[in-house]
Amino acid sequence: MPLKRSDKTAMPVREAQARAHDFVEVNQGYTGLHAGFEAERCLRCQDPVCVGGCPVNVPIPEFIHAVAIGDMAGAAKILRSANPLPAICGRVCPQESQCEADCSLTNRFSPVAIGHLERYVADWERSQPPTVQPKLTRKEKIAVIGGGPSGLVCAGELARLGYPVTVYEALHAPGGVLRYGIPEFRLPKDILDWEIGLMKAMGVEIICNVIIGKTIALDDLLNNLDYSAVFIGTGAGLPQFLGIPGENLNGVMSANEFLTRVNLMKGYDADSDTPVHVGKSVAVIGAGNTAMDAVRTAMRMGAERSMIVYRRSEKEMGARVEEYHHAMEEGVEMNWLTNPLEIIGDDDGWVTGLRCQKMKLGEPDSSGRARPIPIEGSEFVLPAENVILAIGTTPNPLLTRTTAGLSINKKGCLLADEQTGLTSKAMVYAGGDAVTGAATVILAAGAGKRAAQAIHEELTSKSAAS
Numbered sequence: 001m002p003l004k005r006s007d008k009t010a011m012p013v014r015e016a017q018a019r020a021h022d023f024v025e026v027n028q029g030y031t032g033l034h035a036g037f038e039a040e041r042c043l044r045c046q047d048p049v050c051v052g053g054c055p056v057n058v059p060i061p062e063f064i065h066a067v068a069i070g071d072m073a074g075a076a077k078i079l080r081s082a083n084p085l086p087a088i089c090g091r092v093c094p095q096e097s098q099c100e101a102d103c104s105l106t107n108r109f110s111p112v113a114i115g116h117l118e119r120y121v122a123d124w125e126r127s128q129p130p131t132v133q134p135k136l137t138r139k140e141k142i143a144v145i146g147g148g149p150s151g152l153v154c155a156g157e158l159a160r161l162g163y164p165v166t167v168y169e170a171l172h173a174p175g176g177v178l179r180y181g182i183p184e185f186r187l188p189k190d191i192l193d194w195e196i197g198l199m200k201a202m203g204v205e206i207i208c209n210v211i212i213g214k215t216i217a218l219d220d221l222l223n224n225l226d227y228s229a230v231f232i233g234t235g236a237g238l239p240q241f242l243g244i245p246g247e248n249l250n251g252v253m254s255a256n257e258f259l260t261r262v263n264l265m266k267g268y269d270a271d272s273d274t275p276v277h278v279g280k281s282v283a284v285i286g287a288g289n290t291a292m293d294a295v296r297t298a299m300r301m302g303a304e305r306s307m308i309v310y311r312r313s314e315k316e317m318g319a320r321v322e323e324y325h326h327a328m329e330e331g332v333e334m335n336w337l338t339n340p341l342e343i344i345g346d347d348d349g350w351v352t353g354l355r356c357q358k359m360k361l362g363e364p365d366s367s368g369r370a371r372p373i374p375i376e377g378s379e380f381v382l383p384a385e386n387v388i389l390a391i392g393t394t395p396n397p398l399l400t401r402t403t404a405g406l407s408i409n410k411k412g413c414l415l416a417d418e419q420t421g422l423t424s425k426a427m428v429y430a431g432g433d434a435v436t437g438a439a440t441v442i443l444a445a446g447a448g449k450r451a452a453q454a455i456h457e458e459l460t461s462k463s464a465a466s
């Protein structure tokens, strides 16, 4: 079909039935022809509102113009000046509610495919020899707790500013949710490894298998290990449960456990230390990115029926639109307006089904979304051998409970200054999901970058005063 300039240039994708049974990336990326065509759709507005829609204010028209004139090195430089993780954000940012929502074309046509172009430029950059090298000009050591996007970006920025930086990561590999949560078919791990490689080349030291608050106390970092400042980027990895009967049955998991065991601990391999048993029918409760990742992973692990169960409607789901469309194409079943009441099991303690009730939508509740109201007499049982809960996460309290002087809010999130990331404890900064609660990669990366700048300014003024 001929392309109309009013349409977004479609992302080449793998055929649904082929991709639904393996972990190879679904989106194949633009070719030069696609990218040039799409870059020409940008109007280069005088007042580019798309830039305001991006949490880190990527100079969008400038990098797209560079693509349009074939200046790929220029495009990569402009992009990276604002976004420290462009290949990752180009793949996973919810562009439809950020930069692309504000594109001037959006009212009449489809917006410029900013994310797809970002991915194209960043993938070009990865095909070039890296040019970074260590620049140790400062003597003050900085410790970063957590190797997710907020911590890694903070560490990378501080290394760029000349500081010796050490990242302490609890798991056996860095990356946070980018490694253990988001599956390979959405975010290939060689992209993450490339970004981490750049940080290491700049001199960032990463020490895994260390839980700060357990293996080493946070205060020891400042008082005994001579770190001048600490950044906390520990995320929000503690899963929530519904509190309905049957949650302790065999075959019930949180999405975080399921995805971590598959992505990080190779649970797809029957010979792994912790293989994951996936039955014929899998019900995933929730409709955010985590739920979509879990339900599509279950399908790739062999489930014949992979189902979303969500008490609201399609309109209220939190997942990126692209992931939802891909899930539908792959054959995921959507049970909208369906509230789980009880997980049912057999005499041996294994899950056999999910008792549900149909809902209808009422007036908006405190979250601003339509309130789901139960429909009397609509109960039914959905047969399932696994039930996976993806209803949200909160920060793990381990660090805040073992460290004096760190203030948190009612949800267990660290209190930190929005601009600098400074917490209630001197020289301790924080950012990402540990502060905001579960959010997005670009928000976490932006917070890490701002905190690095604030730490630099504080240490510079201290050394000038001494």
Ligand code: FAD
Pocket: 092, 093, 094, 145, 146, 147, 148, 149, 150, 151, 168, 169, 170, 171, 174, 175, 176, 177, 178, 181, 182, 210, 211, 212, 213, 233, 234, 235, 236, 237, 259, 289, 290, 291, 293, 320, 396, 398, 399, 431, 432, 433, 434, 438, 439, 440, 441, 442, 444
């Ligand atoms: P994390 O990525 O959670 O990293 C925190 C790191 O700190 C972890 O590696 C953890 O092991 C480590 N840590 C924790 N405590 C300690 C300790 N005491 N000592 C040492 N290390 C510690 N966002 C998007 O923008 N787009 C998406 O498509 C998307 N999909 C998602 C899919 C899933 C399955 C999930 C779970 C989240 C998704 N998100 C998505 C959200 C996004 O990944 C997070 O907002 C982001 O990763 C937060 O970054 P962070 O650095 O704050 O925390």
Ligand code: SF4
Pocket: 053, 054, 055, 056, 057, 058, 060, 083, 089, 090, 093, 094, 095, 098, 099, 100, 114, 115, 118, 442
């Ligand atoms: Fe859009 Fe995300 Fe890129 Fe910002 S970082 S321009 S929100 S894709």
